[in-house]
Amino acid sequence: MTERTSTGRFPTTLxxxxxxxxxxxFICSFAGSNMxxxxxxxxxxxxxxxxxxxxxxxxxxxxxxxxxIPGGKLTDRYGRKWCLILGxxxxxxxxLLSSFAPGLGVLIIGYSVLEGVGTALLIPPVYILxxxxxxDVGSRARAFGAISAMGGIGAVAGPLIGGFIAYAISWRAAFVLQALIVLAIVLLSRRAVRDPLPPDRSVPFDVLGAVLSAAGLMLIVIGILLADDNALATLGLVVAGAVVLALFFVTVRAKERSGREPLLSTSLFRNRASNLGLVTQNTQWLMVMGSSFVVSTYLQxxxxxxxxxxxGVFTATTVGxxxxxxxxxxxxKRRPQRTLILAGFLVTIAGIAxxxxxxGTSERIWAMLPGLFVIGLGLGGMLTPSVNVVQSSFPEHLQGEISGLSRSVSNLGSSLGAALTGTILVAGVNGAAPGxxxxxxxxxxxxxxxxxLVAAWFLPTGQILAQDGGSRST
Structure with missing residues (x-):
């Protein structure tokens, strides 16, 4: 199909x-930060x-x-568009359930569980499709740039939009807004989105692998959350999580040796550029969510x-x-992806400093704005290159798996950012020096x-996207 018209724009349906x-x-990132x-x-x-x-x-x-990761694998079996709509x-x-929550328990069911599961189902199809x-390389980079930019904007503008809605109406209205935007996406997707590859119901689903991978990640993050309450429990949960993840990889290798289909191919971890790109994705989203949580909690x-x-304070980050x-x-088109990622980390760290x-030396709120603006500049400049490095490292038949792995690593970074900074804040507030x-x-x-930054330094020098949508070596 033709990806660009004579004016350089994508066709209407695309x-x-x-x-x-x-x-x-955007809405998934918004949901993670506006709270x-x-x-x-x-x-x-x-x-x-x-x-x-x-x-x-x-x-x-x-x-x-x-x-x-399981969500990404299900796209091969049931189809990418089907998983997108279901998610x-x-x-x-x-x-909607969260908007009517009478207590924390219902909020957790609606927000943490249903929205969390929905996101796990809908995000892998977005990147696979x-x-x-x-x-072509140029069109794909442009598309990933738009998607990643909207993700970054959703994450950093979430506090601004959510704050305005909560102040003007109620925090519950922010969830109603999410539901309305999702409805618009469903209607648009039904008409405009097509799945180039038919689903293959014969593709087996690794239930044991799904359980082990999910359990391992949960144990590690929950262990970090409990660090302030019981250091021994934290150590035990983190070690248990590491053991479960190790067992997950043992089962994956066993399935591959026997010719069966595992949840995740170990070939995904043999690509140096992709492995380093995953590290940069994880740390980027840890910084997004961690800085947002710390500054928001401090201000309130x-x-x-x-x-x-x-x-309103986060407007500076959004503009950046x-x-x-x-x-x-x-x-x-002008710089290698490695250079852009390195620059992004350097600028973001400088923004935090x-x-x-x-x-930290002024009681006036304007003193926080330059740092937040620079943080936004750095984050916005490196999110897209990291996605490109990872996603473009594999052929089409592995896109379901790498998309699930990529998004899992990114969201693990977000959850680690919230858990790590939250644990430090709780310990400090309960201690003698909360400031x-x-x-x-x-x-x-x-x-x-x-x-x-260190991971980005070891990325191989990639390609610069040329003006005609092709590429040239650096």
Whole structure:
């Protein structure tokens, strides 16, 4: 099929499909971050604690991460469009249920479970279909750029949009908005999205592998959440999670040796560029969610800001992401992906340093804005290249698996960001120096950025996308 018209634009149907994919990534990222500015409102309304709302947020991110690999595998068996629509319907149902939640338990069922499962089903098809429908390198980079940019915007604009809605109406209205956007995506997807590959019901599904992979990830993140309460329990859960994941890989190897279909092919881990790209994805989303959670909690708990005031502060980050996203395609044509990722980490770490330097020495809120703006610039500039590095490292028949693995690793980063920073904050607030806890939490986020920077340094020098949509070696 022709991917560009004579004007350089995608055909109408393909453009509508891309809008649906970008909106789907936006709403999932929005759902993960907009709760941060509503922590105080939700905890008061549902008669729970800040830690209770944090648990709901972390569980949402964890369910996504734990089920993303199985979700990616199901696309081969039941079809990518079918999984996309089903995931959207589950997500929308969870959003509606959450909007009427009378207590924390129902909120967890609607938000953490239903929206989490829905996201795990709908996100892998978004990236698989993008890879299949946008065939040449230039078109695919442009499409991934739009989707990743909307994901980044959803994550950093979530506090602003959620804060405005919570202040003007209610935090419950934010969930109604999610349901309405999901309905629009369903209607658009039914008409514009097509699946180039037919589903294969003969493809077996590795139930044991799905259970082991999900259980291992959950044990590790829950262990981090419990770090402040019981260090021994934390160690035990993290070790148990590592053992379960090791057992998962043992079963995968056994299935491959016997000629059976595993949940995840070990060939996905033999590609150096992809492995390093996955590390950068994980640390990027840890920084997105970790910094958002720390700053949001600080503004509400320490400064006493309401939802709209807290969201307004994040306008600086949103503007930074928008600016860097606007130049993403142009930069991808001129610079290797490795260079863009390295620059993104360096700029983001510099933004955190600026935030701590200016924001920590002044009581005026404007002092936080330069650091948040620079953080947005860095994050927006490196999200797309990391996706491209990973997704483009494998042929079509492995797109279901690598898409599930890629999204799982990214969402695991988000859940680790919320769990790690939340644990540091709870320990600090309960201790003798609560103000220092926020500094330590942001330092931990910067430390994760250093890990991502090192991984990016060892990425092989890739290709620069040429103006004609092809590529040239560097």
């Amino acid at each position: 453009r509508q499909a891309l809008i649906a994919f970008a909106l789907a990534q 941060n500015v509503m922590i105080t409102d939700i905890s008061k309304d549902l008669n729970t604690t800040v830690q209770g709302v944090q648990l709901a947020i972390t569980l949402f991110l964890l369910v996504m991460a734990a089920l993303m 959207l319907l589950l997500f929308g149902s969870g959003a 993008t890879t299949l429908l946008f065939r 708990v320490v400064r006493g800001y309401n939802a709209i005031e807290t969201g 992401v928008l600016i860097s996203s606007l130049f993403a395609e142009r930069m991808a 600026l935030l701590l330097l200016l924001g 220092r806890a926020y500094v330590l939490a942001m330092v931990a986020v910067a430390g994760a950025g250093v890990i991502g």
